[in-house]
Amino acid sequence: MSVTTLDPACALVVIDLQKGITGLPTAHPSDEVVARSARLAAAFRARELPVVLVNVTGGAPGRTETSRAGGTPPADRAELVPELDRRPGDILVTKQRWGAFHGTALDPELRRRGVTQVVLAGIATSIGVESTARAAHEHGYHVTVATDAVTDLDEAAHRNSVEKIFPRLGETGTTDEIIALLG
Numbered sequence: 001m002s003v004t005t006l007d008p009a010c011a012l013v014v015i016d017l018q019k020g021i022t023g024l025p026t027a028h029p030s031d032e033v034v035a036r037s038a039r040l041a042a043a044f045r046a047r048e049l050p051v052v053l054v055n056v057t058g059g060a061p062g063r064t065e066t067s068r069a070g071g072t073p074p075a076d077r078a079e080l081v082p083e084l085d086r087r088p089g090d091i092l093v094t095k096q097r098w099g100a101f102h103g104t105a106l107d108p109e110l111r112r113r114g115v116t117q118v119v120l121a122g123i124a125t126s127i128g129v130e131s132t133a134r135a136a137h138e139h140g141y142h143v144t145v146a147t148d149a150v151t152d153l154d155e156a157a158h159r160n161s162v163e164k165i166f167p168r169l170g171e172t173g174t175t176d177e178i179i180a181l182l183g
Contacts, residue, residue, distance in 0.1 A: 011052055018079055022123065110141070126158060
């Protein structure tokens with residue numbers, strides 16, 4: 001379903017736009033995802049709506065068939081990209097798992113502010129963004145995904161999330177459509 005409305009109490013949640021992730025090869029240019037996410041953040045701030053900036057510093061334990069990146073990560077891996085223009089009023093959530101709700105204070109932070117809807121942007125579509133969208137839906141939030149402000153390391157995974165998963169969890173729309181609905 002294309003985005004139809006935004007609740008008066010909505011928040012932007014930007015997933016993993018950090019130095020160690022935006023430099024990875026993605027299906028769609030990460031600099032465009034960063035630029036659109038920054039536009040969304042500026043629009044939400046201008047309307048005094050919450051902006052949540054999420055970074056990841058860990059990963060879930062356990063065996064997987066796909067190997068994890070090895071070696072020592074760069075020291076600035078978890079630093080948010082400067083284009084997001086982090087402000088003192090922004091909410092920073094550091095996560096250890098794929099989704100921004102698991103093991104973090106995201107839900108209480110949003111509830112405390114009366115948030116009823118989240119708009120999601122970031123990398124990777126099928127991992128951090130989708131996990132956060134699923135949890136937001138399960139927590140009872142209205143979910144909107146800015147489809148031109150997300151990308152993935154894998155085009156097929158990105159397309160599956162955008163075309164098959166997100167429409168079952170909420171609404172989708174472009175950055176311009178979402179900003180227009182902010183009024």
